[in-house]
Amino acid sequence: MKSSNLIVLGLSLACASFSFADQVVRETTDNTAGGALGSLSGLMLGGAAGGPVGALVGAGAGFFAGRSVQQETGLSEPAYEVENQAGERAVIRSPNARFALGQRVERQGIRIQAVAD
Incomplete structure (x- = not known):
């Protein structure tokens, strides 16, 4: 019984990062x-x-x-406008990484990181 609870908890936590991922809406420039x-x-x-x-x-x-x-x-360096599940948008700088429109990303402080599908 305890092992099945742990499996359900583990799967829930594993899926949580994907369900709360932000999405790249547009690319802008940052100066x-x-x-x-x-x-x-x-x-x-x-x-x-x-x-x-x-x-x-x-x-x-x-x-x-x-x-x-x-x-x-x-x-100019790239910046990306990302939208979260609540519909809130924010512009985040990304001088080193490149992202495509519609790509799912996760916020890591002031940076974003691609989410593996």
């Missing part, structure tokens, strides 16, 4: 790295030219300039 580098550069240049106020203005301008430069040079 966070360019924005970070641009913000840092703008902060330094603005701070040297205009003090604390210049640092804030330079960081803001550098953020948008850095994102634009990364996008225009074709160095």
Whole structure:
């Protein structure tokens, strides 16, 4: 009797990861790295030219300039919009792994990982 309960519990837990898997809805681009580098550069240049106020203005301008430069040079990283079973969507960066539309994935913190079917 105990072994049959353990088998049912084991099968339930094994199927749980598949039933709660998210699905890739669309692929987008991510330019966070360019924005970070641009913000840092703008902060330094603005701070040297205009003090604390210049640092804030330079960081803001550098953020948008850095994102634009990364996008225009074709160095954008992939990001994926994923939808969970409740219909909630979130955009998750994935600089190293590639996923197809409709592929089932599982969230691992701030990254996603493919689910074996």
